[in-house]
Amino acid sequence: MIQVRLRHSFGAFALDLAFSAPTPGVTVLFGPSGAGKTSVVAALAGLLRPQYGQITVDGTPLQDSDAGLFLPPEHRRLGLVFQDARLFPHMSVESNLRYGMRRAPRGPIGFADVVDLLGIGALLQRRPHSLSGGERQRVAIGRALLSQPRLLLMDEPLASLDLARKAEILPYLLRLKTMLALPIVYITHAPDEVFAIADTLVLLEAGRVLAAGPLTELTARGDLPLAARDDAGAVLPAEIAEHHPARRLSLLHSGAMRLWLPLVDAPVGTRLRLRIPAREIILATAAPEGISLHNIVPGRVRAVTEDAARHAALVEIDAGGAVLLARITPDAVTRLALAPGVAVLALIKSMAVDVLPR
Amino acid sequence: MLLFVHKKKFFAQEPSIPAYLTPDEWTAVGLTLSIAARSVIFGLPLAVLVAFVLARCRFPGRAVLDALVHLPMVLPPVVVGWLLLLLFGVRGPFGEVLYAWFGIRLVFTANGAALACGVMAFPLMVRAIRLSLESVDPGLEQAARTLGAGWWDRLATVTLPMAAPGILVGAIVGYAVSLGEFGAVITFAANIAGQTQTLPLAIYTALQTPGGEAVAARLSLVSITLAVAGLVLAEWAGGRLRRRVGR
Numbered sequence A: 001m002i003q004v005r006l007r008h009s010f011g012a013f014a015l016d017l018a019f020s021a022p023t024p025g026v027t028v029l030f031g032p033s034g035a036g037k038t039s040v041v042a043a044l045a046g047l048l049r050p051q052y053g054q055i056t057v058d059g060t061p062l063q064d065s066d067a068g069l070f071l072p073p074e075h076r077r078l079g080l081v082f083q084d085a086r087l088f089p090h091m092s093v094e095s096n097l098r099y100g101m102r103r104a105p106r107g108p109i110g111f112a113d114v115v116d117l118l119g120i121g122a123l124l125q126r127r128p129h130s131l132s133g134g135e136r137q138r139v140a141i142g143r144a145l146l147s148q149p150r151l152l153l154m155d156e157p158l159a160s161l162d163l164a165r166k167a168e169i170l171p172y173l174l175r176l177k178t179m180l181a182l183p184i185v186y187i188t189h190a191p192d193e194v195f196a197i198a199d200t201l202v203l204l205e206a207g208r209v210l211a212a213g214p215l216t217e218l219t220a221r222g223d224l225p226l227a228a229r230d231d232a233g234a235v236l237p238a239e240i241a242e243h244h245p246a247r248r249l250s251l252l253h254s255g256a257m258r259l260w261l262p263l264v265d266a267p268v269g270t271r272l273r274l275r276i277p278a279r280e281i282i283l284a285t286a287a288p289e290g291i292s293l294h295n296i297v298p299g300r301v302r303a304v305t306e307d308a309a310r311h312a313a314l315v316e317i318d319a320g321g322a323v324l325l326a327r328i329t330p331d332a333v334t335r336l337a338l339a340p341g342v343a344v345l346a347l348i349k350s351m352a353v354d355v356l357p358r
Numbered sequence B: 001m002l003l004f005v006h007k008k009k010f011f012a013q014e015p016s017i018p019a020y021l022t023p024d025e026w027t028a029v030g031l032t033l034s035i036a037a038r039s040v041i042f043g044l045p046l047a048v049l050v051a052f053v054l055a056r057c058r059f060p061g062r063a064v065l066d067a068l069v070h071l072p073m074v075l076p077p078v079v080v081g082w083l084l085l086l087l088f089g090v091r092g093p094f095g096e097v098l099y100a101w102f103g104i105r106l107v108f109t110a111n112g113a114a115l116a117c118g119v120m121a122f123p124l125m126v127r128a129i130r131l132s133l134e135s136v137d138p139g140l141e142q143a144a145r146t147l148g149a150g151w152w153d154r155l156a157t158v159t160l161p162m163a164a165p166g167i168l169v170g171a172i173v174g175y176a177v178s179l180g181e182f183g184a185v186i187t188f189a190a191n192i193a194g195q196t197q198t199l200p201l202a203i204y205t206a207l208q209t210p211g212g213e214a215v216a217a218r219l220s221l222v223s224i225t226l227a228v229a230g231l232v233l234a235e236w237a238g239g240r241l242r243r244r245v246g247r
Helices: A037-045 A093-102 A111-118 A133-146 A163-179 A191-197 A215-219 A330-336 B007-011 B023-056 B062-074 B077-088 B093-102 B110-134 B138-146 B151-180 B183-188 B199-208 B213-244
Strands: A002-010 A013-021 A026-030 A052-057 A060-064 A078-081 A151-155 A184-188 A200-205 A208-214 A233-244 A249-254 A257-262 A271-277 A281-284 A295-307 A312-319 A322-328 A343-348 A354-357
Touching: A002 A037, A013 A037, A013 A200, A026 A037, A026 A191, A037 A052, A037 A078, A037 A151, A037 A184, A078 A133, A078 B138, A093 A111, A093 A133, A111 A133, A111 A163, A133 A151, A133 A163, A163 A191, A184 A191, A191 A215, A191 A354, A200 A215, A208 A215, A215 A233, A215 A322, A233 A257, A249 A271, A257 A295, A281 A322, A281 A330, A295 A322, A312 A330, A312 A343, A322 A343, B023 B062, B023 B110, B023 B151, B023 B199, B023 B213, B062 B077, B062 B110, B077 B093, B077 B110, B077 B183, B110 B151, B110 B183, B138 B151, B151 B199, B151 B213, B183 B199, B199 B213
Parallel strands: A013 A208, A026 A184, A026 A200, A078 A151, A151 A184
Antiparallel strands: A002 A013, A002 A052, A052 A060, A200 A208, A233 A249, A233 A271, A233 A322, A249 A257, A271 A354, A281 A343, A295 A312, A295 A343, A312 A322
16 A cells, blocks of 8 residues: 655645555556646655655655654665666666665565566666667666565656657566566556556646546546546456457456457456547447447446537446446437436447557 | 987986986976876865865855865965965974874975975866766766665765766866976975976976076976876876766
8 A cells, every 4th residue: 555645835836635555556647747746756756855745655654744754765665767767877787777786685576587577688788878768768667676666666757758669668567567566656647558557546636636546437437637538438457258269259348247349369368458438439228220339238327527628428337337438419418318327328339449458 | 209218228328418308307207297196196085075065065155165276276376385385384283283293294395296286286176076076967866866875875886987087087187287387386395306396397497507498398398298198198088988977
């Protein structure tokens, strides 16, 4: 469990927030620039001393203003990956990797494992200035991991990379997440990174927490800024139940919901996450016939929120545990008399669902 | 270069052959190099410390320290020499203590000449080092901190290695300035052949002696060679180190 309570003001900007997140798992702090994301990370790392702070990671207090406790960064044992890598230019890649390792107590994370996990074996004798941006960031992640941190902090680690480099690093982050039971606090303003790796989401705006909770819950809410984005849509945990190679379809379970998707290239039992874009869901009160559609998911309306700017309405649908978010016209809401509690069918095109690794 | 190559040959020849240095002149060259080395060896650590304080610390009196460090650059060297006489003379506040406690006398000695050179070279050394310290990215020190490095650890493994090019340049510039220092040395350490008579003093003495132009010319040539070598070395070593730290 990570527990954070911070108050700090710099001139006109004030930070006043509290959140907690389960560990292990990836907690993403998400918000526009200027929301205070980097200040929160600096406070977690101890590089910023907030005027008031209560920070506890897995029971270890790092700061407790009430008790007058403030651990300096060098004693916090948090690995921090900066946006700009910050490798030591006067050292080889290997010396960089071993820098934190030498100063940490022996831990579970081994040098060879990290080198292998991040695919940086061929770079060990190189100098940082001869590396590409993506390679640098992988080395920086390795360096932080090898300091045997109790928590890995990542401050927009992909923000300075182009799309190709981003795509190169993301799989390593996912491997990191699944292979090491290490809590990660990850900062980003890129929604695709949120959907791909977050377990817990903390939405920040102007120094405050707008909402915090499991990714699946927050992405299904119609009343958060996430829902106003083009790419709004619920993220659901799912598991592959059956493959039907002849039909070129896979059947996935998410709670009580059954979804047919184009054949997924992974064995039965694989746990995945699905992202169902809100604008791709059609709502109906009676099942249509003679239609190409595979997925007709029964559920009940949980909430209806108006999005005046788009002349749209966001409908949250509880489909037996999994919650979907649909963006439809306010006119459709009126015609179908959609209101909380009303039974409804969600029509989901197989081709519209994004399949993401867990 | 000719002057050095024929050193061996010189001993077999008449000392009056003007193209080569006499033993006394070689002594002056050796003494100059040794005094300059001492001035850098003792001055550099102090220069690094002062440069660090000026670059990193904010405290009342910082401007005063800054002015004090730069004073030798703007004062006439003779005045610096005289102030050193007042402070480090056998009756001066520091000189008396040094002599009474450690038996060290600085006035009219080679070490005194090194002190005078060190004081004159100090502002240039501090400037070079301070510039390089200020250009060290504080983000790297933060990174070292999050990786568990304490204050001294960061200084030794990140800050100083990153500032190494500037420290080296400071040392070489300090050495070169020490080779040429005249006014402060002659005032504080006097012009004693074989003890405090460095190259500039020897050249001056030669020029005061009737018919000494040839000696002055040879010694000047040595001076010029040393100075050019110093500059080339500073450029080459600084460039190499800068590449090492990835700038």
